[in-house]
Amino acid sequence: AQKVTQAQTEISVVEKEDVTLDCVYETRDTTYYLFWYKQPPSGELVFLIRRNSFDEQNEISGRYSWNFQKSTSSFNFTITASQVVDSAVYFCALRRVTGGGNKLTFGTGTQLKVEL
Amino acid sequence: DAGVIQSPRHEVTEMGQEVTLRCKPISGHNSLFWYRQTMMRGLELLIYFNNNVPIDDSGMPEDRFSAKMPNASFSTLKIQPSEPRDSAVYFCASSRDRDDYGYTFGSGTRLTVV
Numbered sequence: 413a414q415k416v417t418q419a420q421t422e423i424s425v426v427e428k429e430d431v432t433l434d435c436v437y438e439t440r441d442t443t444y445y446l447f448w449y450k451q452p453p454s455g456e457l458v459f460l461i462r463r464n465s466f467d468e469q470n471e472i473s474g475r476y477s478w479n480f481q482k483s484t485s486s487f488n489f490t491i492t493a494s495q496v497v498d499s500a501v502y503f504c505a506l507r508r509v510t511g512g513g514n515k516l517t518f519g520t521g522t523q524l525k526v527e528l
Numbered sequence: 529d530a531g532v533i534q535s536p537r538h539e540v541t542e543m544g545q546e547v548t549l550r551c552k553p554i555s556g557h558n559s560l561f562w563y564r565q566t567m568m569r570g571l572e573l574l575i576y577f578n579n580n581v582p583i584d585d586s587g588m589p590e591d592r593f594s595a596k597m598p599n600a601s602f603s604t605l606k607i608q609p610s611e612p613r614d615s616a617v618y619f620c621a622s623s624r625d626r627d628d629y630g631y632t633f634g635s636g637t638r639l640t641v642v
Contacts, residue, residue: 449633
């Protein structure tokens with residue numbers, strides 16, 4: 413069975429602070445995909461990143477970076493110099509490479525509030 | 529590309545009424561998913577289709593829920609009769625087989641059953 417845990421329900425930071433959102437996953441598969449989605453107050457779900465399990469290189473995109481640690485089954489997301497526009501709910505998700513179709517298993521999300 | 533299109537955006541209905549939610553996936557995508565989002569349960573997969581065929585409907589709460597995909601460009605999720613506990617945001621998403629980029633979600637339908 414697949415499971416994604418986002419233990420942080422809500423995080424509040426002051427603008428320009430760095431913040432890390434944790435994601436821990438469980439799977440018996442040796443290959444899989446991991447994702448992060450953003451849900452701003454407007455409600456839509458926006459794809460941020462996909463990571464293959466066989467690629468443990470960390471990734472940076474502007475102020476966003478992702479740290480994938482297969483040994484600890486974690487895929488954490490860091491926002492550097494946070495901005496008010498980063499306020500949203502962030503979801504981590506897992507998908508099998510084979511079997512299970514394209515079904516995504518989501519974590520419960522972390523509500524990030526960035527204040528001035 | 530118009531993205532995944534859902535209608536209506538908001539729906540308010542009385543308990544016992546039939547509700548139909550609609551979804552148009554992205555052209556060329558052959559997988560379609562219906563998710564429900566609530567505060568208590570987060571994002572739950574209700575059902576997904578591949579090439580218009582239902583593959584996994586184990587998330588459908590009960591017989592009051594049904595989903596169809598008569599063709600590659602249209603799907604419906606029907607609730608009959610609706611109950612207040614069905615109030616949630618219902619998302620439709622689509623993807624291509626072996627699409628590494630997860631899904632593209634629609635904007636969702638916010639359903640309120642009073």
